[in-house]
Amino acid sequence: MRIGLLTDGGYPYATGESRLWCDRLVRGLPQHEFDLFALSRSAHQEDQGWVRLPHHVSRVRTAPLWTPEDGTLRGSGERGLLARLVTGGGPSYGRRDRRRFAAHLEALATAICAPEDTGREPATDGGLFTEGLYGLAELARERGGLHLALRSETTVRILEAACRARGTGRTVQSATVLDHLAVAAELERALRPLSLDWYGQDSLGAVDLCHATSGGAAALPGLLAKRFFGVPLLVTEHGVQLRAHYLAATDAPFGAPVRALLATFHGQLAAEVYRQATVITPGNTHVRRWQQRCGADPARQRTVYPGMAAERFSPVGEDDDQGGPGTLVWVGRIEPAKDLIALLHAFAEVRRAEPDARLRVFGAPAEGGEGATYLAHCRALAAQLFPDEAVGAHAEGVSPVTFEEIGGPEVPDLAEAYAAGGVIVLSSVVEGFPISLVEAMFCGRATVSTDVGAVVEVIGGTGLVVPPRNPRALADACIALLRDPERRARLGAAARARALELFTVEQNLAAFRGIYLELISHAPVRREADAVDAHGEPLLFATPAEARLLGHWTQPQPPATGAWSEPGTGVPSWAAGAEPEPAPEPEGVCAAVHGPGDGDA
Structure with missing residues (x-):
């Protein structure tokens, strides 16, 4: 095949x-x-x-x-957008093809400006949207030049007329010329695959x-x-x-x-x-x-x-050692969606109940300035929550909270990071498929997670799940597992069996x-x-x-x-x-x- x-x-x-x-x-x-x-x-x-x-x-x-100019299109003024959109050169359409292009783009624009009341008989199951989409695709296949046509003044005028037509909402009708230019630029970018050979x-x-x-x-x-x-x-x-x-x-x-x-x-x-x-x-x-x-x-x-490849986690999962019995481990990319702020506040409650508990955060900031800023904020909050103890990698063994990266002499790979803890924690407020939880399950570790994305589906009863943005609930779940080693072992074994069966x-x-x-x-x-x-x-x-x-x-x-x-x-x-x-x-x-x-x- x-x-x-x-x-x-x-x-x-x-x-x-x-x-x-x-x-x-x-x-x-x-x-x-x-x-x-x-x-x-x-x-x-x-x-x-x-x-x-x-x-x-x-x-x-x-x-x-x-294209090299994509970065300059966004944020440009009205004249800048118009200068970049209205282009010349390349294949030019004759009168018949110009009419074809205008008709197909009008159908597409009408569909996205007034999707509930177009006033026209749909050509296919998808209505005006598919009529316009496939019409533009056929034009591009037969004549080429679609990307230039979508960057023309004709496109802007058709969008403007569709936005002002009867049946459009108040928000769409309020669009300015600059808004029409921006929509034309984004449509041209989104429809580039139609012009491929x-x-x-x-x-x-x-x-x-x-x-x-x-x-x-x-x-x-x-x-x-x-x-x-x-x-x-x-x-x-x-x-x-x-x-x-x-x-x-x-x-x-x-x-x-x-x-x-x-x-x-x-x-x-x-x-x-x-x-x-x-x-x-x-x-x-x-x-x-x-x-x-x-x-x-x-x-x-x-x-x-x-x-996911389970072999790399097999040595940890098959080992009866439960890692640091009083250690919580978090692994991932450090960014606001992971809500380490809530985790740090929850750990402050854990420390009051379990004074010997530790929190080890393994990860690097997400790309861009936002990730580095968020990591700095987390470090500052940890120092504020634990003012009497040194916080940071330079004081491991004393600090209750450490921020570490995988690849050092103590934690050379990902499996070792999960092996370092008795409980693996996920504190996200936004999550798709929680890869870190599956990896922890392969390692036979008990988990505490927030109820976001596919977390409940992945865990399937083999870990504790709490509401997001709730440090108190997160702390109570962690304390319950830290105080019950037999329960941790049972949950970890069940989690490993589930991961090996499904993931x-x-x-x-x-x-x-x-x-x-x-x-x-x-x-x-x-x-x-x-x-x-x-x-x-x-x-x-x-x-x-x-x-x-x-x-x-x-x-x-x-x-x-x-x-x-x-x-x-x-x-x-x-x-x-x-x-x-x-x-x-x-x-x-x-x-x-x-x-x-x-x-x-």
Whole structure:
């Protein structure tokens, strides 16, 4: 089977979300042939290069979702936005194509400006939104130049007219010219996948199945592959792209009209992705519920937990030693969403009840200035809460609170961090799939967690769960486990058994192996052009039997030495070198500590 794997800002790039999960999926299913269609998010990501790819990755197509001027578009004044949006050059549309473009964009703009009362008969199940989306995609495929058209004054005028039409809300009607310019810029950025050269018989038209590893931009090529060629679409989400957009909207330099229009656009795009997907595989029930709110059919959903490598935690999990019996351990990326402030206040209550208790915080600040500022604030609060004791790594053994990074002589790796504590604590106020809890479960540790995201689903009764932003409840749960070693041991053993049953790489691969075979068994037969005669009938012996089996007879073999081709060249250079097994990479929370990975949602 030939799988078209669609990624957005991740695999095969060396940095990015879902990189590790995709790599395990591809390596774990060597019986299939993979074509990678990867969207990059920044020049820095492209400069980091690719990970080593296995031999059954036959082709890699890459495309950027960024341009050098993206950083200057946001925050520009009205004249600056207009100067950057209204561009010339490139393919120009004739009168007929200009009318086509205007009609399709008008349908799309009407759908996002007045989604409840468009006043027109819907062309498809998705109404005006899909009429406009697929119309623009077909125009881009036939004529090109869509990105220039979306950056034209015509786009701004159509958006302005749609915002002022009858049936739009008060917020949308209040949009200014600057708001229309901002929406036009964001739409052009979001619709860039429509202009790619991937929609041919030799690209996405040649695959048997499209597997989008996230919603949003990564799923757009899958939508077009299904529309143009009938390729079935599988969508996997470990974190909902629409939810991520909502959370990021508060930090964007836009007013209420722009946020409202973009929220409607992304919501309708998510609904269309779920409507067209043959199967949707959320990474947990939390994501599953979000997808259903956005229109996903529950009959098409199948929860598949992200697989994690349990072997690295086996020595700790199989050891009867419960670590520091009076030590609480927190592991993760230090940022406001993790709510270490509440944890420090809770630990102050723990110390009053258990004077010998310790709290060890393992992690590094999140990228950017916010993470470093938050870490400094946490250190200052710890010093304030425990004024009579030294707080910091320089006073370990005396201080009740230490802030440490994994990789030192005492704690060389992630498993050792979990082994250092008797109770593992998660204090987040926002969480997707809690990777740190699964790692603690692999290590056989009892846990205390806040009830956010998929925490309850993951724990399943093998740990204590308290409300978020409640230091008193968090402290009481920690004290209960610190005072009861037998209960800690029982919970830890149950947690390890649950993690080994549900959250391993093996169960993840088994699930997708079955889904792939099921989808292709229901797909119509699609014959290769060079294997049929003039009447469409199959040519005898046109395809050798051994061509269906992966091996040296179907793939060019690399020599013993050399290096891979530079990223972005389209395909790996098989003549450039043999592929050694990749070195072990940080995963989950460890990846969050040391760099981007596939953990946090």
